Amino acid sequence: MKEGFRQAMAWLHTWAGLIFGWLLFAIFLTGTMSYFKPEITRWSQPEVPVRALDIPLALGKAQDYLQRNAGDAPNWFIQLPDERTPGITVGWRGGDGQRGFIRKTLDAATGAEVPTRETRGGDFFYRFHFQLEMPYPWGRWLATFAALMMLVGLVTGIITHKKIFKEFFTFRPGKGQRLWLDGHNAIGVLVLPFHLMISYSSLVIFMYMVMPAPILAGYDNQDSYFNEVFGGRDLVAASGEKAPMQALPQLYARLLAQAPEAKISWLEIQRPGDRNAQVLFVPDGRERVSVQRGAGWRFNGADGSLAWSARPESVAGIVSGGFYGLHMASFAGPLLRWLYFFFGLAGTAVIGTGLVMWLGKRQVKHARSGTQPFELRLVEVLNIASMSGLILAVAGFFWANRLLPVGLEGRAQWEVNLFFGVWLASLLHALLRPGRRAWGEQLALAALAWTALPLLNGLTTGQGLNHSIPGGDWAMAGFDLTVFGCGLLFAWTAAKMLREPLPTARRTPKAARTPHLEAETN
């Protein structure tokens, strides 16, 4: 840190990137997948039939079902179908305290319960992206801190690369280390605004949790702040007096008369069947970029009058909601969504190339001796397990989704167990095999597992590409084609890894096998 500002920043970039790179790679990859969360869930639950979208019909069917099956529950939840989610999801608290939550998927046209396979689908990757399968709130804290380190990495990266625009047009393929550096810089700079936005917005999303000091300085507690900003959503008390509830399609029509552009995705019905019943309609936030948290309309269930609606937001609310919306991209149509997906992949690639480069630079120093110090081997193993291992684990999840018996007890958890099991196996494999071989073998297996997914889907569900493409089922076909394309990419990288000889293997003088404890910090 005596060598000047830029060198110090390069040092910080290097080490922050190394320590958080593995975690950030997983966060970025699963986050990128989450832009297609409904499509992944749709693929994971092929039993749910796709129906023409009819919100009033779906509302009526959901109400019928809940009336029959959960008439005594204190509250109901309804997630409505949309262009990307074919079924209705209903939920209610079923007696046994916090854990007694029951969730069912219904056919959007008939209201009949669909016997779907138990799976977390796209929600697993979405939750992993910011909770890392860790207990609350530790996963969220860690993921948010990783986002801060991504921001640190980006800013220090910009400072390090003085000639950022000149370097952007520099690409030297076939030159080993230089290729990785040029790729890292080119991808990093090309989507820099996306990278900055996505890292900073993750901090804004969790600011209420990680930076509560401004709230606590101005309010008695966090709840009073949330009530002021978002309006209270506490469960209303039951009167104990029965009153028939208004039909939900009717309330929906009344809502549309008030707010014709509202697109409702979520309903919460409190105290159904009671005189105090309340129906909360929550919009899906797709009509504009800025998402208003706490938006919605609440009707009295018994007489159908509007009890409450969210206030218009302040500018500060629109800005913080804007970061939320930009991150989640719920406003994005198909084209922009794909763009988000590729930007997310670019972010993943910047992290991956950075990790590869850290190691490659240092391995060159040991090329002659043919041995590498422990710390380099450790980084190598972690690089392999965190990148190709994760890719294998994702495939493991999807294979488990298709192959585990539908009636298996705790099936959804078994899918997750297999995801982590495959990931652990890839770590063991990386420990046992030399670096380049491990990369090649894992990527080759990943290529096989990913390219075969459409075939597996076709064989196990009868909804393969030969049905989905002629039938115009683009969610199903899009998933199959995307995983196939990814598989081809993995095959190409695997071939490169397996074909090229180890650059160190040719010149290994046996006399020079003394371990060099040389490490460069930049």
Add this chain to the structure above:
Amino acid sequence: MKSTAAGLPLSYRLAVASRCLAALFGGYALAAMAGVLLSQWLPLPRADAVQVGMMSSFLFYLGAFIWAFASHSAWRAWLGILLPSLVLGTINGLTYWVARP
């Protein structure tokens, strides 16, 4: 930062560890205090000022990280983070005390 791993003196390693702690904990304190200051002094409705304070605080955290590793010594890293945190904290404390006696 050209040096060999074996030859790195212990004092250097301790200084790096110290800078990390300054960035991590000192940086958080600075960010929180800056966020509170903004939330109390911005001429906005209270709820909005709180939001702006929280959103801006991360930029101070970022700045603290950069300062912690850019300054000439670990001592200066701590000084440059803790001193402004203390100043902001004092102002915040006084403001809080005046507002809620």
